[in-house]
Amino acid sequence: MIGAQWGDEGKGKITDLLSKSADVVVRYQGGVNAGHTVVVQGQTFKLHLIPSGILYPETDCIIGAGTVIDPKELIAELDRLEALNISASRLMISESAHVTMPYHRLIDQASEERRGNRKIGTTRRGIGPTYADKSERTGIRMTNLMSSETLQEQLNWAIEQKNVVLDKLYDLPPLDPKQVIEEYRAYAERLAPHVTDTSLRIYEAFRAKRNILFEGAQGTLLDLDHGTYPYVTSSNPVAGGACIGSGVGPTMIDRVIGVAKAYTTRVGEGPFPTELKGGVGAELCDRGAEFGTTTGRQRRCGWFDGVIGRYAVRINGLDCLAITKLDVLDSLDEIKVCVAYDLDGQKCHDLPGDSSQFARCTPIYETLPGWKQSTDHCRSLEDLPQQALDYLKFLADLMEVPIAIVSLGASRDQTIIVEDPIHGPKRALLTDKLSIEPART
Numbered sequence: 472m473i474g475a476q477w478g479d480e481g482k483g484k485i486t487d488l489l490s491k492s493a494d495v496v497v498r499y500q501g502g503v504n505a506g507h508t509v510v511v512q513g514q515t516f517k518l519h520l521i522p523s524g525i526l527y528p529e530t531d532c533i534i535g536a537g538t539v540i541d542p543k544e545l546i547a548e549l550d551r552l553e554a555l556n557i558s559a560s561r562l563m564i565s566e567s568a569h570v571t572m573p574y575h576r577l578i579d580q581a582s583e584e585r586r587g588n589r590k591i592g593t594t595r596r597g598i599g600p601t602y603a604d605k606s607e608r609t610g611i612r613m614t615n616l617m618s619s620e621t622l623q624e625q626l627n628w629a630i631e632q633k634n635v636v637l638d639k640l641y642d643l644p645p646l647d648p649k650q651v652i653e654e655y656r657a658y659a660e661r662l663a664p665h666v667t668d669t670s671l672r673i674y675e676a677f678r679a680k681r682n683i684l685f686e687g688a689q690g691t692l693l694d695l696d697h698g699t700y701p702y703v704t705s706s707n708p709v710a711g712g713a714c715i716g717s718g719v720g721p722t723m724i725d726r727v728i729g730v731a732k733a734y735t736t737r738v739g740e741g742p743f744p745t746e747l748k749g750g751v752g753a754e755l756c757d758r759g760a761e762f763g764t765t766t767g768r769q770r771r772c773g774w775f776d777g778v779i780g781r782y783a784v785r786i787n788g789l790d791c792l793a794i795t796k797l798d799v800l801d802s803l804d805e806i807k808v809c810v811a812y813d814l815d816g817q818k819c820h821d822l823p824g825d826s827s828q829f830a831r832c833t834p835i836y837e838t839l840p841g842w843k844q845s846t847d848h849c850r851s852l853e854d855l856p857q858q859a860l861d862y863l864k865f866l867a868d869l870m871e872v873p874i875a876i877v878s879l880g881a882s883r884d885q886t887i888i889v890e891d892p893i894h895g896p897k898r899a900l901l902t903d904k905l906s907i908e909p910a911r912t
């Protein structure tokens with residue numbers, strides 16, 4: 472299950488919903504930059520690194536090799552869950568995942584400051600610098616954290632290097648290796664019972680024919696390779712990332728579910744063709760409570776972008792979509808959907824790979840009537856106003872992908888399951904109810 476836009480699509484809610492049918496839930500990329508809000512029976516849970524499946528007592532949860540782990544934040548998250556009587560004993564953490572160190576956070580913050588108007592608008596959680604060290608082969612992995620001597624040797628060396636960067640490049644005071652080593656040894660002790668070979672654990676579950684749900688963080692357009700570079704995160708949130716980040720082969724994955732909002736949001740910098748500043752944008756922000764779970768930043772809001780939707784279908788090989796936050800559109804007289812871009816006077820149906828071209832794209836809209844009534848009580852397609860049904864059908868047709876789930880509120884029950892996306896017939900989802908028209912030319 473992956474995010475089909477720029478993140479915050481409501482993946483936490485949909486993961487929680489699908490976890491009911493899953494024996495194992497795996498996070499495969501990203502770190503505490505993610506923020507997933509799950510509402511169960513009026514209680515709100517905010518998760519960052521721990522898979523949203525943790526709320527089911529029987530489900531095994533795995534944090535895979537492709538993630539980056541800030542042990543301090545992870546332990547705080549474990550403590551918050553334990554305070555709510557949610558056991559994290561079924562949590563497994565990959566020994567190969569890389570560890571975020573204090574210098575990663577400092578460098579992320581200082582480099583954002585230094586970039587001025589070139590800033591990415593990162594979450595400042597040290598995500599990029601942790602992945603950079605991984606690529607540079609100077610990173611510290613969970614397995615190294617578990618060995619006191621290795622940790623001491625690696626951290627002494629790493630901090631010596633990073634102190635030069637902190638001082639010379641950013642004019643920041645040096646870190647004391649002794650203090651950091653002591654701090655991280657305590658984290659290691661707390662996390663040790665969870666650290667294991669997670670690729671092997673997933674394979675064992677696969678061989679035992681258990682249902683495994685791979686939970687993407689961030690979204691397709693934040694993908695390091697396939698997103699709107701450089702305004703992206705430093706990992707691969709796309710479906711292909713699930714294999715690499717979990718250590719499983721592509722033949723083990725049966726189907727891919729995309730999550731998209733009924734409109735679009737983005738946090739941080741970078742082009743956003745359908746962005747609405749003020750007016751309807753402010754209304755969407757207000758009705759959708761579009762403030763980041765991790766940083767509290769206000770999310771930029773705009774109309775649904777079908778070019779991005781089609782791109783997400785292609786890049787992820789989506790079998791079906793979950794459309795979330797349809798209820799947020801309830802009050803609108805009319806709703807626009809971007810069906811193509813105008814790029815330098817040419818009509819363009821595909822996302823341009825060149826970021827300067829993408830920045831020049833302006834949306835070409837089709838306008839649909841709003842339904843001007845509340846939908847948050849709807850529990851089946853038959854309950855929806857005709858205009859809302861027409862809107863969903865328009866999106867499914869535009870993206871040429873069936874819609875399996877419609878979400879109309881934050882809680883578990885505010886959902887229409889059109890077809891069970893896990894057990895339902897593959898690629899036949901929804902087609903008998905919302906007919907999918909033949910491929911557009």
Ligand code: GDP
Nearest residue numbers: 479480481482483506507508796878879880881
């Ligand atoms: P994620 O990062 O993709 O998991 O999404 P976030 O949790 O960051 O943001 C989605 C927000 O919308 C959360 O506050 C959810 O509780 C909320 N939400 C999810 N689905 C719906 C929905 O269908 N309607 C409304 N109104 N809110 C929703």
Ligand code: IMO
Nearest residue numbers: 478479504505506592593594688689704738739
């Ligand atoms: P979830 O899982 C939305 C964005 C940041 C910034 C860019 C790079 O909740 O959907 P980073 O700290 O990763 O180096 O920041 O990516 N970003 C997200 N935006 N949802 C997220 O996660 C995000 N994680 C990172 O705002 O633009």
Ligand code: MG
Nearest residue numbers: 479506507764
């Ligand atoms: Mg989020």
